[in-house]
Amino acid sequence: MLSAACGSSGNTPIPGGGGALASALPGTDDKLIQQAQEEGQLVLYGSPRDEAMKADADAFRAAYGINVSFTRIAGAPLTSRVDAEVNAGRVAVDVVFSPDVAALDRWAAGGALEPIPEVDYPTRERYYAVMQIVGQGIVYNTDLVSGGDVPKTWNDLLNPKFKDMVVIGDPSTSGAYSQNYFALLKDKRYGEDYFDKLKAQSPRVETLAIVNQSVAAGDAAIGFTSFPTDPNIIKSTAPTAPIEFAYLDVVSTANTYLATMANSPHPNAAKLFAAFMMSREGQTAHNGDDRATSPLGELDGTLPAPDPDVVSDVTVVEATKELSTVVDLFRRLY
Template sequence: MKRSTTAVFAGVVLAGLAACGTPDESAVAPEPTGVADEVEALGSQEVVDEMDRLYQAAQDAGEDRVTIYGAGENDRGPVYEVFMARYPGIQVSGEHLTGPDFDSKISNEFASGQHVGDLVQGGDTSVAGHIEEGKYVPYTPLTAEGLDPRWTEPTNTVHAAAALPFGIGYNTNAVDSGDAPQTWDELKDETWRGRIVMDDPTVSGSSLSAFRALLADERFGQEYLNAMASQEPHNENGSQNTGAAVASGEFDIAGYYPYSFFIRESAKGAPMGFVFPTEGGSYVSGHYLGLIDGAPNPNAAKLLMNWLFTPEGQQALAAVGYYPTMPDSDGPADFPPMRDLDLIRSTPLETVASETQQALETIQEVWPK
């Protein structure tokens, strides 16, 4: 099965040659319908050719699906719908897994030798250990050329096509949009003492990741952590519960809150607003793509990996609330493009385990129970 744009291109070329006999070298042939759109969507003719090669290789090998594990897979269904429309016959299934569930799923498949998963698209702490254990095959998508080095690592085993924006959620019944904190520093204002809830940073999760980054940034550091600890924050078990606590009115402010969780709460009609801080530092967390060693559908998986870095793939990721990582991509919603952000330092994958442990110990020393 070939894509319709390729078939249209071939049909137009053959029809033109039959009608004209021999080509007129002085004439400029019009672009066949659909082909210009394809090149624009995928980035270049070189990319189109590589994607066609992978698509054909997947078909020849009988690969009709891609299974992907990781954080945010419950958000990306609309993204994969766009991919499947361009490459019919390949079904993409995402399974949302984080933390111990993510690790055990992959480890169990390696232990049994019965691989189901093809790709991971996980957070930094989730994928870092697996890189050291050799669970992913080094692979650099052609379409990831020009990717900022912060979104890969020295071995080029994984690459982030998207990053999750973190911000400040608030209950719109309790806080006017003009009064909501606009920066990370404004969370320290005494106005918000006792009114902030967040994913418990003394355990794991989104707030721990955010504080790890803030502690390593000279604009924040230990002084900022101490100030936030004095705000009498309420600790919740996970970002989902954090959002629910604000949506219900139990608390007014959700600190270090992932944008994807806000989108889900908004879709349910929750009275919530969201601020993505752009002054004084913005924080986004990369979701890294890796090809699992022993993947049952490697060609189809590489096709999806490449597509996610194309203009079309990047736009689809932005549409579901993620920051595309390629330099020319626009941001999600009305957020500025990533190239215009003052990004808070991302933790290198090669040191993420040690830095996370150090941050955890530092937080546990001062954080209210």
């Protein structure tokens, strides 16, 4: 899905979020702001939802009067698009939001990335920083599951009362989507034996969209793997839908990173945008409206982080490498 947002440009910084002057942000100065405003625009590619990148574009334009054109490209096509531009020597993008750490490291090693501004930000590395954190868990139908019946552990899904009422997402969607399945496989409390036991519940395997729709419609009591934003997406068109999200006792988290490209058409706007996105203003814009968790902690409208004690150390990179293991397991069992 492709989308673009742009707005009028200006030459004077205007107040940013919270009433603080945007020009006072760490990692910026008047010279950088002036040069960025002379460039007048920024090109952004990313995998986050359109709503998040539109919020980023609107907030950045409100702070600095600089237009942002964004294109949403998810997964491998995003990496391929950037690779093609870098290899052709014609980089059209200034800033990338990507979950692909391996690609980011490869681009950095090859000189395709510029260092991001040096600011005090929890996840900042030399060439990239985490913009959003999204955990994986379950969705459940509140008409069918409530009170003490709401699962707290993955073992709770094995309760006989949930037989024929569980729907699970197809792991072949992507390595990122299968991350929590692989985390369960690696966890000593669960492992392959857990999936063998789950088979007794006669779960249906569906796409992620069908998982959430089935739970909201009452065709299933519980669905996984799902994301905290999934009920919000359902409720945006069906406000009274009986669907909620919960973290259980094994949670995998997927990070999306910001990086600025070398030899980009608007290098100063890119630096300014990166500094803005590592500020409270930028993080609130990006992760607000219950879209994701911010590395800066709980800001207005951002999602609370899962309990650190239940977060798995399994990464997207690991899960992607082992995707065939999970897919083969599902084909054998379900």
